[in-house]
Amino acid sequence: MRVVIDILTPKQCMFFPKLSEKLEKRGHEVLMLTRTYREVNSLLKLKGVDAKVIGRHGGGRLRDKLEASVERMGEMIPIIEEFKPDVAISFSSPELARVSFGLGIPHICINDSPHAEATARLTIPLSERLLTPKMIPKEVWVRYGIQPDRIIQYYALDPWVWLKDLKPDESILASLNLDRSKPLLTFRMEESFAAYLLGRIRGESPIISIIDRLLKERPELQMVVIPRYREHISTLREAFRGKLGNLKICESIIDGPSLLYYTTIFIGAGGTMSIEAALLGVPAISCYPAGPFLIESFLMNEGLIIRETSPERVVRLILKMLEDPASLRNRQTERARRLTERFEDPLEVIVGVVEGLK
Numbered sequence: 001m002r003v004v005i006d007i008l009t010p011k012q013c014m015f016f017p018k019l020s021e022k023l024e025k026r027g028h029e030v031l032m033l034t035r036t037y038r039e040v041n042s043l044l045k046l047k048g049v050d051a052k053v054i055g056r057h058g059g060g061r062l063r064d065k066l067e068a069s070v071e072r073m074g075e076m077i078p079i080i081e082e083f084k085p086d087v088a089i090s091f092s093s094p095e096l097a098r099v100s101f102g103l104g105i106p107h108i109c110i111n112d113s114p115h116a117e118a119t120a121r122l123t124i125p126l127s128e129r130l131l132t133p134k135m136i137p138k139e140v141w142v143r144y145g146i147q148p149d150r151i152i153q154y155y156a157l158d159p160w161v162w163l164k165d166l167k168p169d170e171s172i173l174a175s176l177n178l179d180r181s182k183p184l185l186t187f188r189m190e191e192s193f194a195a196y197l198l199g200r201i202r203g204e205s206p207i208i209s210i211i212d213r214l215l216k217e218r219p220e221l222q223m224v225v226i227p228r229y230r231e232h233i234s235t236l237r238e239a240f241r242g243k244l245g246n247l248k249i250c251e252s253i254i255d256g257p258s259l260l261y262y263t264t265i266f267i268g269a270g271g272t273m274s275i276e277a278a279l280l281g282v283p284a285i286s287c288y289p290a291g292p293f294l295i296e297s298f299l300m301n302e303g304l305i306i307r308e309t310s311p312e313r314v315v316r317l318i319l320k321m322l323e324d325p326a327s328l329r330n331r332q333t334e335r336a337r338r339l340t341e342r343f344e345d346p347l348e349v350i351v352g353v354v355e356g357l358k
Contacts, residue, residue: 001358004085004105006093007034007051010256011272013043014162015110019089022347023354031083033096035072039228042253054079055095073099080105087357089350090123092116097123106357110350112136112158113271115293120144129353131346133157135298152353156343157295159276164340166280168261176248176259178222183264183322186277187211187225189232190269190289206287207269208239209311210318215245217315223247224259226273264325265318271296278304279340281333283321285314303335 003023005016020030032051034040044051055072058065072095080088080099088100088107100107109127114120114136124130125145132141134153141151173180187207207225214221223246227233236249257276260266266277266284271293277284278299286296286307299305308314321328 001028001086001354002031002084003028003354004031004033004080004083004088004096004100006088006090006096007032007040007044008037008091008093010039010043011158012091013040013047013049014257015091015158016089017047017049018161019347019350022351026351026355028354031085033076033079038230039253046253046255052079069094077103087354089354092119092123094119094122097126101126108350108353108357110158111141112295113293114140114144115290128357131350131353133295133346136294140294152349154344154346154349156346157275157279158346159272159279160340160343161346163257163276163279164343164345166257166261168258169255170258170262172255172258173262175254176224176250178224178248178262180262182222183325184262185214185221185223185318186259186263186266187223188266188268188270188273189225189227191228191271205235205269206289206309206311206314207267208236210267210287210314211247212239213311213315214318215240215243215247217319219245221246224250226250226254226256226259228270264329265321267314267318274305275299278302278332279336281329281336283325283328283332285317287311287314302339304332304339 005020007013007016020032023030033054034051035055035057036053037057054075056068058068076095076099080103085105088096088105090096092109092111097107106128107126108129109123110131112133121144130141130146130151132153134155138148138151142148178184189207225236227236233251240247260277260280260282263282266282268274269287274284274286275295284305286305287309292307296305300307308317
């Protein structure tokens with residue numbers, strides 16, 4: 001079979017090359033597409049993944065998103081027609097879902113984010129199958145216009161695809177001039193340009209507020225903050241001008257899972273890295289601005305994520321956790337082990353669905 005895959009986000013850069021490799025080993029031909037988007041392009045290059053770049057990210061305004069999507073569909077049509085795929089796969093790519101539907105190609109949608117309403121509404125009704133973690137009830141998806149019998153669930157969280165065989169690279173510490181013998185706090189900025197967060201973040205970023213308080217309380221702490229956009233880098237530089245101390249701002253793309261492995265406490269205002277940290281047994285605090293989303297709630301119930309949106313309370317929580325970080329990490333690692341030992345391999349489920357369309 002010929003399979004076309006669209007890669008739109010950093011998470012998908014981790015997930016889809018693993019799926020592509022599995023499909024190719026089973027004799028299928030795979031074409032991977034992407035768009036111009038800082039984190040994605042850099043991460044694909046870092047991982048040595050070959051994907052054809054079509055179109056661009058639409059930025060933080062709805063009109064710009066619409067225009068970028070329309071332009072991208074126009075550029076995508078002749079490429080899809082030339083490749084002649086038997087099936088298309090995406091994490092709710094509006095462009096691939098629409099083009100596939102229009103050309104009569106079955107689209108398989110993978111999605112673990114029903115809170116991302118816009119992309120769900122634009123893709124799920126056009127999809128032949130929806131694949132999703134069992135932690136998300138089918139009725140949550142049915143409201144987007146898909147029949148329950150077209151929803152295939154697997155008992156796992158998507159980051160397990162690339163974490164189950166993780167071999168952490170300790171060189172990430174040297175590249176950031178970090179000392180493994182000292183506590184390390186890692187922060188992830190919010191997805192401020194995502195449609196599901198537009199208009200919901202007002203005032204200062206929660207991550208910036210937390211870091212600012214920590215720099216005053218414990219300036220000796222090692223801290224790394226991972227931006228998403230160039231705008232985040234500029235904002236961080238300005239916010240901490242002259243008072244960076246031990247704070248490192250990642251201005252280039254890094255090996256996120258390896259950094260998380262060596263992290264003492266993770267503080268995230270997004271989704272995927274919080275899930276990664278939890279599954280690795282890293283003590284994790286979520287200050288996601290519009291949550292909790294369903295997967296986050298599941299991990300909270302498992303004792304693997306603490307949710308707190310008040311910067312002041314987050315700082316107090318971090319300082320408390322740093323009193324005995326080794327014992328805390330051991331407890332979290334054991335909780336993560338008990339959860340993940342029950343996981344199935346999502347890729348096996350997805351490949352089975354793909355081959356079932358023959």
